[in-house]
Amino acid sequence: MKVSHVSETIHGGIATYLNEIVPKQLLEKSYEISLLIPENQTDCISFNADTMTFKRPKRGLRCLFSLFMSYKRLLKKNKPDIVHIHSSFAGIVVRLYHFFVSKNKPILIYCAHGWSFSMTTGSLSKVIYVLIERFLSNYTDSIICISKFEKNLALMNGLPEDKLKVIYNSLSSQVPKPEKVDVQIDPGNLNFLFVGRFHEAKGFDFLPDIFNELGSNYQLYVAGGARLDNEYDHEVPANVTKLSWLNQGQLQYIYESIDAVIIPSRWEGFGYVAIEAMRSGKPALVSKNGALPELIENDVNGVIFELSCSSIIEAIKKVDKQKLQCYGSEGYKMFIDNFESGINYKILKELYERLGYEKK
Template sequence: MARVLHISEFTKGGIETHLNEVLKYQSESHDIYLMASEQNSNRDTLQISPDRLFLYPYQRKPKYFLKAMRSMQKMLNEINPDIVHVHGTFAGFFLRTLFFLKRKRPVIIYCSHGWAFLMDTLPWKRKLFAEVEKVLSLRTDFIINISNHEYEMAMNYGLSPKKSVVVYNGVSDAPSSDHLPFAVKKEKINLLYVGRFDRQKGFDLLLEVFNEHKFEDVNLYLVGDTVLKQCDYKYPDNAIKIGWVDNSEIDRYMKACDAVIVPSRWEGFGIVAIEALRNKKPVIASNRGALPEIIKHGVNGYIFDFDNKEELANIVRKLSKSKLEEMGATGERIFNESFHSDKMNKQIERLYENAVKKPSDRYSVSINKYV
């Protein structure tokens, strides 16, 4: 048993799904704590005991950065963890900066959940982000890449192959429920989008395609909303806004629809895609990030070129309920083989074991109690 502190910035969205899967699994064999920001984190839906959950005051503004680091330092002093598993770019920057000039430190496992240097931004910014990650990797024991694409790009940008591993995200079995959250029109193709309404997720492209093409036989259900800032979008007539839905309810919404659409502009992984597969729903996804590793065109969904929006329009126009149902059954099999949470959690557990065994002077005094 080890004392493990998980640290995240925001948890709303896919990161909460991931954290809950890991926390549930590790709570049976480790002494688990979670620290996350008050903003965009839901105390009630994070699956950890309230006395082991710590929310720090935070907004993604420079004046809060030092406050966040001080909160983390205080928690580290109180808990004295053996392993710190840090999630996300900002949390990773705060935490590893604290240890940069210190000789003694706990084991540090870092997962960006989507590299900042792969964002759709200016080349000089991507290079800067990569240089920062390389420097901070000096205070990191293992770096988790959530796809082969992420791993290959990290190697191209010069991160250490000795510290880098690939662990696909995973989710557990879908809860059984026949109670659907709304009635859909059976004669229509009913598509579901789940996620933030922002540029990264390709939400603007999705609405653009549906506004330009009147898909009379298609309804588009939108689960989610904006997070960091409000945006004015023009919604097509066949779009139905639902708002945020608790992660525990997402499966019921997926079961109600014929397919799930993931039009991301960049995507580290795409947990929504594997949640769809476990519910026997095919996925219409962009060719960005890890999505082509999850979705095989014509097998468990469709892949379109993000830079050619007519490809997406043609796919939507030609959708068939019988073909979607057939691909959904195949998708469930692929999910069980490659993207189940059991596989992910066992890989993370082996990573912890290997990190603790590595000879180093970084460990906290308490480590010998758990080895």
């Protein structure tokens, strides 16, 4: 079976997903795997596979046209049986292509990795995104939702239930080898970690004022930062340390040095950082938004808070190191039972095989 993974961008969660799933597929003798990804993002993948690229200096019509033409070349060269589409814009390009060209259409599996209409505040923009997704669902064989929250959101917005399949994102139980980071983390403090972009969706903007109020006994370490033009690089108080972007080994070193992660997201289709923390035996303090309550059970493997400065401060002040260690132990058990990559890879493989069988 020939499988091609196509994505308009792979930064962040999509890269994590591909780095977990594709190496397993490459070990399968029955699969031939290829990728179509941006030319300037190939360093995000950690495996060797047949990879075609397209030019993506920034998102726009030129980028989408480049993806369209490259996809056309991929079809001619590889003749895939399954095209597994990642990200909303790749979903538009690939499925529109097959709207116009129906001959020899491969099986199309689509995962938005977070619905565009869930992160859109303008009512007109949201309606447009919904109408696009509804229309293009007619040219999709299966739509993978990365959480129950994402599936419910799709149903609420009129996507066909018979095409929706929940497959949680997942991680290998084997953690990356820690790589030392040049930072001093005092175990006498309560140390928190924020991982991600300074995008409005991730809610980092709450944290500088919160930690300024909490004082020096509470420390926040920030792995990430502003990546896009619309992301503001916030000023931070003395008890907030910016580490910039870290590789997986460096990030693992920080996970092992802190007490808990904090995820104050406004929108979250899944929450990779939460399960990365769980895998490392660390708890997560999370907002009640999106899929995060599917990953964190309040007062069991972390804390769920309302998204306001006062509620976040209250959540932080109610925990101590002993309680966080108990949460972390429970979180590791929940990770092994629900989010270890072997479990969810098996579900994805069964989906591929079922769709391939139905097409014969």
